Amino acid sequence: MSARLAILGLCLAAALIGAGCGGSGAGGDDDPRRLTVYSGRAEELVGPLYERFERATGIQVDARYGDSAELAATIAEEGGNSPAEVFFAQDAGALGAVAATGSLKPLDPALLDRVDPRFRDPEGRWVGVSGRARVVAYDTRKLRPAQLPDTIFAFTDRRWRERIGLAPTNASFQAFVSAMRLSVGDARTLAWLKGIEANEPVLLENNIQTLEAIARGEVEVGFVNHYSLYELRAERPDLPVENHFTRPGDPGSLVNVSGVGLLSDSPEARRFTEFLLDVEGQRFFATDTEEYPLIDGVRSDEQLRPLEQIQGPDVTLGELGAKLPSTVELIREAGLTP
């Protein structure tokens, strides 16, 4: 009897797994109506975008979510066995790093031309799909805008001790550090990182957690991307946090992109890129995630400072990728990661 019971249990379990999977995972790249995306952008943000893509094209998206740097490293580790067909990264550095491994397929020039050359790979292996700026988010209960320095370099001052929050393993932070290296050199960047470390910052996992730390009073300022504020504000309209921009040319105001690179030549992968760079995809970034659209004819939300008015350091995004591995090392050397 118990054997029969066990068999019954096993059948039930197998059925449950099937249900739990929701049928995904099966098929993979053999199935022409499915697309595997390694998504360095969070489900909360881009999940609805994938749904729109599915509705518009009938192609089902299987997304593996993770940090952009983590997924870039995963693609490198997987090599030829990678199931990824599209890499949708949070920043240009992670895309560049994957491009450097030689695994990205060239993109269609017509598609590339929709985007300003500043926001895509000079060699056409990845393309930006949305713009974002680095900002200093601050606690409006404790600080007034005039009290905030106009350069990121000032935060090594002792008066910011135990008041800073940042996410040292986040791809956007890494890209910002890479940009600082390109802008002022490794020595000054390392000194800055060490100065920040000496100020005993609170180290978090991502931008949202950093803003949460400000909101609950654990820190007063955080180094984040501009749109995280709006993401959190959608849930909590009374959030006591605002964005502060450093002066033109300062690495603290780096303008970066989220973008895609293709690991497969499949028509579904190309269709996905096209969708993101079409009006519907671009409008999604403008209205749903409060980012900057990158094609002509779609405007960003009025509450945002216009992209033309934000001037980051004089670096090209295409250079960030090659710097990523050594930037990760530099952050570690400064003691911000173990």
Next chain:
Amino acid sequence: MTVLRARGRERRGSRALASPSLTVAAVLVAAAVSLPLVYLVVRAASGGEAAWSVLLRPQTAAVLARTIALVAVVTVAATAIGGALAWLVERSDLPVRRFWAVAAALPLAVPSYVAALALLATVGPGGALGEALRLDLIGFGGAALALTLSTYPYVYLLTAAALRRADPALEEAARGLGRAAPAVLREVTLPLVRPALGAGALLAALYTLSDFGVVSLMRLDVLTRVIFQQYRTLFDRTPAAVLGLLLVVLTVIVLILEARARGRAAARAAPTAARPVPPVALGRGRAPALAFCALVVGLGLLLPLGVLAYWILRGGSAGTGLDVAIVAPALGSLGVSAVAGAAAVVAALPVALLVVRSPRMWTRALERLSYGANALPGVVVALALVFFAARYLGALYQTLALLLFAYVVRFLPQALAGARTALAGVNPRLEEAARALGRGPRSAFAAITLPLAAPGLFAGATIVFLSTMKELPVTLLLRPIGFETLATEVWSATSVSAYARAAPAALLLVAVAAPIVLRMVVRRDGARAEAEALGAG
């Protein structure tokens, strides 16, 4: 570990029954289980000087020191709390002892990362009570507290069981000779339960060493978290493999230390029939003792339940409470855990059968090898399998099959302990009689031994089921795209600080675990708790 002790009770070895196919099956299982460790060594060795230099960094030394300090603090605290509770419940006139006897063990049903979440929500930075109490519990203190609350039940269950087994005549004689209660406790009772305390302390230490969820939530950079972060951020992942080996070495050191301590303290408990002991009067100590029990159970059980209930109620009013989104992860959890439990028992059977029926040097070595995976924290098993599968097993990479394999590797020792005890309890003469009456070997095994051993096998499967439900690092690294479990659901919600979203999944985990733990406690099954602890982390 159960096995080490059970060895003395080995009986009725019937040497004729180790068939070649059984041997092959057992060797295959042992080889498969050893795969992660072997590959980790290969990978680390291939890394060259650059990878190994990670060991020489000053940060690594600091991480190592922090890891050792956490293990030491949690082990000492859990042993003290668990031991004290066991004595109060078994030997004193504590009011409503039977209630406390069950309540003290129930925090076992709360996954440690859920306990940590509850602490963060109340006394963490910006927590509900943090400001009023001037508390800012995060980092070392928070991790130590959460892990102590999660591990003391193991010490408690084992020590309480030992106290019940211990011959009360010794304590009575000491009292009759005029010793005061504290002296009896120190000179007689404590030595009696020392092996149990030691075993409990070992479990607490191993649990802490392999824990990943608590230290991540508490942002404490100990080895498991650093390995995970290195894996996530570095392009060259070989240093993560080197640190993984360091964690394995640390685990082996803990095992050796415990074995030595046990060697000195030979079990002295006389196996006599248990009989009631006249309780020690606590006198004026009753109120503090009660307060102590209430505090521990309150923090370990009521606080997490209260916080989860609050989140669900608040989320419910905002329209984001319990909803259908929880169904797929719940089914995924239940399904994968049930299959892992069954698969682990099937894998354990040949090894257990071989050891029970032909206990020789090499079969014991085989068994020891299967237990070796025990020394591998989840994050290490996962890391090794990701490396191996991504490079050499493209077809299996990111499939449920590989995830299940990892669970079996990780939790085989739990199933093995159950299977071994169950099979040892079946008299082989019965199966031999069936053979003599004309049954073939397989048919005799299926008709006689299997049904008799079924309860023990089922118990093993239950523990693997429970451990798989709570498992975090292996699931995070190896699950197929789109596959969610309750544990990953809790995890992804907390990584964006959406605590209310984590609550339904967390509460469901507790609800599934509670009846299993309750059964274990009511049956006073210390050994089962021990096996369960082996799957921690």
